[in-house]
Amino acid sequence: MTGNPNKGTPLVEMRDISIAFGGIKAVDHVTVDLYPGEVVGLLGHNGAGKSTLIKCLSGAYHKDAGEILINGEKVEIDSPRDARKYNIETIYQTLALADNLDAASNLFLGRELVSSSGFLDDTRMEAETRKIMGRLNPNFRKFNVPVSALSGGQRQSVAIARAVYFNAKILIMDEPTAALGPHETQMVAELIQELKAQGLGIFLIEHDIHAVMDLCDRAVVMKNGQRVGCVNVNEVTDDDILGMIIAGKKPPQAY
């Protein structure tokens, strides 16, 4: 059996997306889709265009051509603010944290809670941060220090909390475990399963082939800005996927 196992309207559909930087086609007519409650891995070499593609969805880049559909409806995403409007949250590889601010300020950055007089409600933001961190990382204690003073895992949990707190429906994770130890990696894996069970759709950019086999339902492989193909992870071996990444060789199950 081959083909997309999902039926109905996808949560996200990126059709025929292209973007070029100074004549170099970073993404070249790529189409991907994502259904609720599924994890789609985006794979490929460095420079294959995965991050660039996903930044068109998160509003950081502006696509040159193609269209984006959310729940079957065409949308325009011109800025990170637009993406947030459609409940798209992104955890960037760099985490995109302001190192000089504390966890609460980072979590609410761009969406601060204000009191009725219009001033920042820092105590309420800290209280909310304590609540969500209590769920995600119960050992987290460093609420009143800049995030530069946190460990890699703690910083990661702040970035994740930011995406989770605002009721994301579509979550983009760009190598979420790259800087983490084994224990924290396990934590992220469990979180992905939990969010998936809640019905979120997750795009996961990942280099570690074992993590892909464990976490993803489908995997889209890109090479030189183009889409090699998409496979249902349970129908292929890791060697098949590696073949797609390295040689651009499409196994028979791919579509």
Add this chain to the structure above:
Amino acid sequence: MTDTPSHLSTPAPKPSGNPLARLLKATEIDTRLLGMLGALLLIWVGFHVYGAIFNNGGAFLTPRNLWNLSVQTASIGIMATGMVLVIVTRNIDLSVGSVVGVTGMAMGILQVEVLPDIVGIGHWSIWIVTTLFGIALGGLIGAFHGWLIAYRKIPSFIVTLGGLMVWRGMAFLANNGKTISPVDSTFALLGGGPYGAIGATGSWIVGLLACAGIIFLLVNGRAQRRKHDFPLRPLWAEVFLGAIGCGAVIGAVLLVNAYPWPIGIVKAYVKDQGLTVDPETLFISHGFAIPVLILIGVGIVMTVLMTRTRFGRYVFAIGGNPEAASLAGINTKAMTTKIFALMGALTGLAAVIASARLNSATNALGTLDELYVIAAAVIGGTSLAGGLGTIYGAILGALVMQSLQSGMVLIGFDASIQRIVVGLVLVFAVYLDNVYNSRRK
């Protein structure tokens, strides 16, 4: 990392160490602030003692000198609060001194040559229109700089270096290099002087309001922390903070009220008012100078802006990680333009005070101010790498710079030595800051 679970509302662990460390921990006082106050005290006492030993009597720690010091700090201090925002967002503004010059000249022409023809000489509205015009003109110039930096992507160093030369040239051309003097008499009050101060009663009212404000902030802060179950400061620490704050305010009121009007002014005043008392027996206090009250007002507004509003939060976020700020949906270009516009508006306000204090507008007004303003912000703990800085630090920095300047004038150092000392202090202060920051980590 300690992972032992503990409930939020449990009191902080028993304090340990020496009493000073315990005091600092309980009151949550910024040790940096203490360091700056200590340095200031050292400078003040140092100049006074030097004067006492070598110049027949110390002249520094006198009500008169400290009052003058406060007035001299106002203009630089106001600009330094704006420079904090500029430097925190990893920019620089070299043009502020020249913008003081050009807005000062424009205001001089407006209030002496334009407005009197329209509303009549000495009209009450002249100072208001002139002041608003100066602030608006400064704001427009700053917004233009900001637009060039944010939208045309020219480095701020270059834009404002160009501005440094262009606006100084404009200031000269505005009136062909001629000085405009005197300015409107009400406008001149904004620069201080015996009439430009609020007197003993007014100073007490301001002082008591300030004390009420300090107590309100402490009580309110405690209530907020309690509401959310955050750890509270011990009660004695709150009382201690309140006492120190109110004590400082009352001390300042006593100080400015201890500086009487000079006898010449008192005689003129007695004659003007048709009083029959002997001027020699009258003790009329200066009280707080108006420019100092403006500086304090600006300091409070800017502190609220930086710590309690989205705008301030975004300033720090851009300084900490511009890319993250942009990914969080913050319009960093519009922010940069606004920050420079605010810097410009504050520069316009500083020009009001500087020209009012001189009672004239000259094309050289504000020369080298950019260096003192940047130095004040940096001495006050604003990091040139971006992301760090406080308004109170910048104002204290301005006070340190001004104390050095006027202290050296008092003890008779000439201008060349003054520059050498100020330059050395700037470099040394930043070195100390580096040492402090690396120890804290």
